[in-house]
Amino acid sequence: MAQDEKAPEPTVTFTAKAGFPSAPTSMEVHAAVGDIKPWDAESWAQFEQMGKPRPRAEGPLKVTGRAKYTYDVKLPGMLYGRMIGAAVAAGEIVSIDTSKAEALPGVKAVWTADSRIVRFAGQDVAAVAAVSPEVAMDAARLVKVTYKERPFAHELRAAMEPDAAPVYDLDKSPAGPDVPRKGNVVGPRGGRRSEGRGDTETGFAEADVVHEGTYYCPVHTHSPLETHGVVASWEGDQLTVYASTQGIFAVREGLAEALGIDRKNVRVLCEHMGGGFGSKLGPSATGSAFAMVACRLAKKAGAPVKLMLDRKQQHLCTGNAPSALITVKVGAKKDGTITAVDYRSYGSAGIAGGAGTAGPVNALHGKNPNLRVEEYDVYTNAGPAAPLRAPGHSQGAFGIESAVDELADKLGLDPLEVRKKNEASPVRAAQYDLGAKAIGWSRRNKKAGDMSSGGFPPAKGAKKRGLGMANGNWYVFAAADVSAQVKIHRDGSVEVIAGYQDIGTGSRTAMAVVAAEELGIETSAVTMRIGDTQFPEGPGSGGSITINSVAPVVRLAASEARTKLFALAAPLLGVTPEELDAARGKVFVAKDKARSVTFKEAAAKMSGETIDCTAKRKKQYETFRGDLTGTQFAEVEVDTETGEVRVLKMVSVNDCGFPVNPLTTQSQVIGAMIQGASWALLEDRTLDRNVGTMVNPNLEWYKIFTPADMFEAESILTPVANLGNNTSTAGIGEPPIVPTLAVIGNAVYNAIGVRIRELPITPDRVLGALAEARRRA
């Protein structure tokens, strides 16, 4: 996803104002030929559409139940499909008997898997399509599967034991033969984030204080409320697929290749989708080929098939966030200057790899000169992981940011001051005090667990309060092959047509804002057409990539359309097109605003029916800085009698370049804090150690935050002209969830004076830790 560094291409140079709009600095950016001058720090005050809070365009459809999701699609003659997953965690399929299912009236097609090796419970085994969901369920129950079971490894630490059952035969490893492997443990893996820097031995020798600790995160599932699913419909060799997806083009590519058909014959649609959080980036899911299966069932039955996974299947086979067992050794001088970090991480992405967590330790505490990193993947007999909202970063930040908190405590220093001391980012340096003020950081217990040591009112009964903070990082990724089309019609109406999808972030509205700003019209005057692979190619929405990939190309296409419109308006005003500007639905002479025509009057002069401009994404600029920064604070209350932790307030301070629509941007930030707090306190995908199946495959035992758990949440945005592209935008979906696990853990420590290094921080863990501390005391 990151921009490749290739041979230098011809560029144009713009001089623009970078940084905070209140303190801009002049810099040169080198853009690809044909690109336009970026919106910069001076643009911020002049924007008419950008940066203004506005409700999302599809709101009225969603609040009235009219928005059609994949789950809501109903086609004439449509059948209902149902997947059947493996009932055992490891073994071989001896037989699949579908005869009774096929004989059931109403069953129209049956599919069985080719693979006979089972590596996790829930793996695709068979599927049926029938005239109703009820008959499909009956048919699924009539499919008889017999297994030869094998021993399995159900969990990270169990799988690391020398005598653990191997998930893969020793001569086979998805990581390939070049990566060292011992039992289920693979690594250390290479890669950019494992390179480290400096010399940690020297660094630790310089340290006055050293802290070492081990931190554990369990597996979380994405639990999007709309489960994964598609509706597949054939007309001859033309396949139309409605998909609940974060990447319509990835679905098209994956299905075309799996079915051996041309991409041109596959159309994928996604108008609205009910959450993905990273689990819906592929053609089907990481642990199921349900979309391909639905297409095959539809072909076989000669009728459209709707196949939605159920909640249990969603937990088992559509991805998850890897567990993590992170050991951090950190040394510092008495004044808090970090001199070395040694970081070792084990994680399980189930039967897949990719459990790395070293992003935060690489990016945070940037002044630390000495860093050593080792990362290992551990195979378990569980569904393969999928990216989950800043993959690996919440876990990694929990490791390094918990350890630095403990280090500060050992040094007798304020953890916020230790962060400041080691901060390399000028943006985060400016964010600290905003967050500290909003949370009331000065109230924190100077001595953890002692509520008379800070600014809190005296403890009420068994309830103790505390404050915690931690940092997070993320990146400015962009997809290169992105296009967008802007049409101005002769009646003055405007469409933006682009093949990306709105996964609930408000990206539909955001691109309308960008086009409207460039064209000088109201955002509400722009009609968005998205979510269709017949539109110009868009990116998959993962990595907080969408705004940074699509907004610049929408602006570019709008700019080209504006130039054509100005050519029509110029003769009406007796000036050259270069003398014109546009705002508020008018095209006017820049030096004499009274001389104007309306947008509609100018459009009426076009010779044909449409001004139609399609632009392609230009190269990402060399950026003002690589990372997206953020810092986060929490106040918690811990009941030391029941062990219950309640979050009272959280504050997140974030940078996403220019927030196009602060209302929806802040909704994402607040949502990330809630999801992160839910991970920290409640969520744990538990596999049964005796049978290897999931103990809590629903939403009542796999607990997520409810309204009753809600706290006061504040999002503070620090707009920055990052000059990374012509709109200075960057994504925000992931950054604010990176610090949250550590923030909550650190706040709990400040409240009770006992460190809980294993998540989730459930009442039993709190009470156990308090009891242990009493025994030692």
Added chain:
Amino acid sequence: MARKPSPPDEETQQPEFSRRFFLKTAGVGAAATTMVGVGARGEAASVLGPDPVTLNLKVNGAAEAVTVEPRVTLLDALRNHLDLTGAKQICDRGGCGGCTVLLDGEPVVSCLMLAADAEGHEITTIEGLGTPEKMSPLQQAFVEADALQCGFCTPGFVVAGTAFLAAHKNPSLAEIKDGLSGNLCRCGTYGRIFEAVQKAARKG
């Protein structure tokens, strides 16, 4: 909080629930059985099915006849037979509120109610509360406060919130939290939802 539906005749309540529970939990991977959706009712109750039966439902003020197997839930009848797809199946166990509809003005989770048991009641779905062109005050407030992201939980929250506001004219924040805690959202919109409910309450 949406209550679990109770059928008109209290005596039949227990068999109804055990049948539904059995139907929904004997799912994928379980041993094959020949179980169908009959036989659990007591002798005194009228037995429907197993063949489809015609049910007369009153939905959003209109009389609707649907012909469905008697085991079909109210949610599936609304969605698959009446094209009212606003109510969502999310957890399918009455634990998330995504399928909330009003039954005689009271919120119920329609995934735990058989369509047959909704006969004789006034059913109101999200579609009956307003249209995109003419939203209810609560719907309007949801849009303005951005009390939605992906929007999949939103119909359930709006229906639950509508019932809540009908019973609480001037609710406190604590009452709103409590009143809506039968509904789940994964994007994290709770705070904005509270704002929307408060805003709509102020407008009366």
